[in-house]
Amino acid sequence: MPIVEKSLVEVDRKEHLEVEGIDVSGDWNTFLRSRVQTDLDVRVVDWVKGQPQGETISRCWQCGTCTAGCCMHTDYGLTDFNPRYFIYLAQVGYEEELRRYASTIWRCVSCNKCVERCPKGVKVEEVVHTIGTYLTLTGAAAESPADRFDRAYTENLLARGVLDEAALFRTYERLEGRKTPAKKLLSMGLSLLRTGRLHTGPLAHRTRGWRRMRTVLEAQLAEDERRRKGALAPATPAAGGNR
Ligand code: SF4
Ligand code: SF4
Structure with a gap:
């Protein structure tokens, strides 16, 4: 296999070397410099594995079946969107390369x-989203619209135990910093009401005894958040470790 990374090749050049009257100047020994890979960091895969949605990442054997059938990669021609490759980069800890896809990774449509x-039972969609979350939490990408929607959804669900679609829409708009014109809002609302798909205000359901359930859920969410952020604390390099 040709050596393509020339910076790793060290040539021992003898400009004027004579041995027993014979000029043997030239390149004598060609060495490959020893290389210690410092840009790989297993903290990525450790963090992903430590999340409830990311634990199946270690089952992946890189067959590429997921990418071959992925609608974003094939049907929509977004060749940069490659779930197999995202998983690979996370597995080997090539974070620098992974960061290049910090926005692209959110193009997953959860199909x-x-x-x-x-074939290995990897929950690819969940793993891909977990890798995306890692990139967001470590500052590689701004919070995605999908993350903001998750926040709006959780906030509204916690409020009463079921969704109030209108309230969810308003929260999401606030988080996105945008405002849909009143006329459009009215027409959307009316057509949802007509088809019975809008449950808001007095029409919204309520969950009995929700307050106690909410306390439990809030405690769990706080615990999840601690786990996500705590595991991201910078690791202390081991003494004499790779530099
Ligand atoms: S996630 Fe599954 S389908 Fe995709 S490369 Fe890994 S083993 Fe293959
Ligand atoms: S869920 Fe996401 S990664 Fe999986 S096939 Fe669909 S778009 Fe591709």
């Missing part, structure tokens, strides 16, 4: 074709 096809 779950990859999950259906994976």
Whole structure:
């Protein structure tokens, strides 16, 4: 295999070397410099594995079936969107390369074709989102619209135990910093009401005894948040470790 990284090749050049009257000047020994990989960091995969949605990442054997069937990669021609490659980069800890895809990774539309096809039972969609969350939490990408929607959804669900679609929409708009014109809002609301898909205000359901359940859920969410952020604390390099 040709050596393509020339910076690793060290040539021992003798400009004027004569041995027993014979000029033997030239390149004598060609060495490959020893290389210690410092840009790989297993903290990425450790963090992903430590999250409830990321634990199946270690089952992946890189067959590529997920990418071959991924609608973003194939049907929409977004060749940069490659779930197999995202998983690979996370597994080997090539964080610098992974960061290049910090925005692209959120293009997943959660169709779950990859999950259906994976021969190893990797929950690819969840793993891909977990890797995306890692990148967001470590500052590689701004918070995605999907994350903001998650926040709006959780906030509204916690409020009464079921969704109030209008309230969810308002919260999401606030988080996105945008405002839909009143006329459009009214027409959307009316058509949802007509089809019975809008439950808001007095029409919204209520969950009995929700307050106690909410306390439990809030405690769990706080615990999840601690786990996500705590595991991201910078690791202390081991004495004499790779530099
Ligand atoms: S299909 Fe499953 S095992 Fe194959 S590359 Fe994708 S995640 Fe890995
Ligand atoms: S869930 Fe995401 S990664 Fe999986 S096939 Fe669909 S778009 Fe691709």
